[in-house]
Amino acid sequence: MSRPTVTVREQPPRVVVVGGGFAGVRLLRRLESLVPAGRAELVVVSPVDHLLYTSLVPQVCASSVEPRHLAVALRSVLRRTLLCLGDAVAVDLAARTVTTRTVDGSARTIAWDRLVLAPGSVTATPEVPGLAEHALGLKTLDEAVTLRDHVLAQLELADATEDPEQRSALCTFVVVGGGYTGTELAAQMAAFTRRAAAACQRVRPGDVRWVLVDHAPRLLHELAPALGRRAARVLARRGIDVHLGTSAMEISADSVVLAAGGPNVRRHTRVPTRTVVWCAGVAPSPLAAVLGLPTARGRLVTDEFFRVPSADGVFALGDVAAVPDSTHGGTPAGQTAQHAVRQGAAAARNVAASLGIGSARPYRHRDLGFVVDLGGRDAVANPLGVTLSGLPAAVVTRAYHLASLPSAANRARVATDWLLNDLFGQEITHYAAPGLAGRTIAASENTQIYDRRT
Template identity: 35%
Template sequence: MKRIVVIGAGHVGFYVAERLSKKLKSDIKRGQVELMVIDPNQHMTYQPFLPEAAAGNISPRHGVVPLRQALKRCTILTGGVTEIDHASRKLVMQPIAGPVREIEYDEIVIAPGSVSRPLPIPGLADVAIGIKTMGEAIWLRNHVLQRFDVAATTTDPDVRRKALTFVAVGGGFAGAETLGELEDLTATVVDNYPEIDPAEVKWYLVEYADKILPEVGPQMGVYAARELTKRRVDVRLGTTLKSCEGGHVVLTDGEEFDSDTVIWTAGVMPNPLLKQTDLPIGPKGHLECNTRLQVATGVEAGTAEIGEVVDGAWGAGDSAQVPDTSDFPMPYCAPSAQHAVRQAQVLADNIHAKHVGAALKPYEHKYIGSVAGLGLYKGVANTYGFKAKGLLAWLMHRGYHLSRVPGVGRKGRILADWIVGFFTKREMVQLGEISLGREPFEAIAAGSDPARAGKSSS
């Protein structure tokens, strides 16, 4: 039996597995091919919905896709790959429990994506949170909502000010959309707290470059910054975080304040798993690939050169450097879902082509622009040169992502969330106690009162 292993069931891995499992349906049925998918989560996360999940516009469960339901012809292993020795076609994975497993394969698709890129900024590792997983989105929602209970209940003005000050560092998709959604949430939620003056709630968006949302182009980026400013978000361009020790935030423009909430989205880096392989890695830590999405060395940026191919190894998405052969002013495809899902199609087709002895095709895609949501009924869009803002852009954002999220059932659930949200009051429940897990029971079992120990927070 030939084994094809897909590492990571994100935008690349999920769509590769889905497409390939259809193309290889009869081979899989006959037991001639096994398509194995390995991911630490039992679901695919549709990342562009993380800000909407954090804001409570969709249920977190609806922003993810259960692998066993969606990829029925695949073998699913839940755990993280820790090493790849491609020379001997073996990998090591750590299941969620129990001993490590060594797995042999014939073909491997390496798509573990990217991770938040932390910088050596004092306090960052202790205080900040990223937004790459559904767990982080849920935590952030609970944490932000709970700040209002902290502020409304404390008698200490410093604790109150710190609780009601929120910072997002990084003005790309993740930072601007998360801030846009959460600011919109807090602007509504504050009405339920007569003790809090809305002017006390302060949001900062800190961006090193001189514009935000480069994905929608400079004109729409300027519009987005202006709209956020109108919503009293303090947008600091050309600025970054100097330190945030103990929640005391110091910006490079000299501003200082205390905040309980620092959302870090200032850049991503390729998954560190790539360093634990014998495969070629580029200068920024990406897997070196050609436009056929084969791992290959000696490929010049921006060209369709084939290079020296590493047989049986394939890569795409955020963790790969794939030459961009369009006239987009970037030598390699930018990390985006737009590239990831399209690369996944070509990658699946090429593995199938190799399997049946057909010719491989190159990945060619001209960036079509993007859509971004900035809270309910607010957004910016720039696709195929068509620029939109406000309600129209927001509808484009929702329509586009609804069409892209896998599965009819998932689409139906998300649509239902939106319709219910439209006709009902904004959901302001926070369930921060889920992160306490067994702690309240342990406290009771130990004879102490969990409420006295403050065991009810996120």
């Protein structure tokens, strides 16, 4: 095995950011404006060359947005930052280096003066029998495209079979998780698949069944109850079976076992299906577990200035960090894109202050509300605390997403996708991406690189 190459640190001080997601990109863009050229060298370590706008990933599944239009090229939005493609796999706090693994399997060691950890999160995969082997995730573009192709393939198989029971199973799609992603996915895919079924010979739109499962007592339980109620009405209108207070107990290649009721009285139901999509929460990047730093529920412990107390010169933010939110009594901030973007801007100020530029400030989150896109003219939103639904919410939701995309080119492409779909409808063709079909969540999200057994 070849020895790792070492990148020798040079002056000025080097700031290395691990992660090119919402938090990392916002931090670097802010640093580029705060820190004069020549005062610091900026480096980002990312496994891909783009920021994925994950908030619209369900629309990739429903063919409302083309996949590449959600991929914001890092080099186009980070003008003074060096991009190092690879996965960060280790950090030496004493030597102040981070080790990365590149796509060809080679190792590279990068020295740092300030280290910012923002690798984000992965799909949470609890110990549910069959989950790792049979469920589909929705965290990456690969997973979104694979899911779309898989769903369309099930409809084609159903159209070809003469067995009514097999056709019913092929046309049944189960989504586990009634949060943002699961609710948006079920709502948008129900409309998309029924449109696709209308073009089939044997399958009819009424044959398509979508089931949304969540252990919570109400839909979108992290948001205001009014939003959950209005979203539930949209799902009911689209014929989606919503099972609340229900958990997935076992997943196989041809069914999922659901359990409803209290912890002592559980009613088990086996649902024949070839498709289970797991959207039941996220977990911090596995990198956090291998650093040897203090964690809280898997998230790196920080103070209100994003500093990791036990590691000099190290900051953490985004989904991987338990950043105290002073507006909520110091409880860790939520794992949402809105929190990540706000933290990126705030953390940049504090990283700059550690370099002698400006002064540090504690993080305080101001909630601007949330938007949930249910497809078409349906959405729910509460901008600045004002509850909206239907067309007004859909307008606000689309405007918010366009404003949040950090690239004008991507904004134009996404807006064009929406316009074309409004005029002509979604494309229902699919392509089988080589090597993607049948991949597990762990393989798609590349979490196995942190498994010490490999």
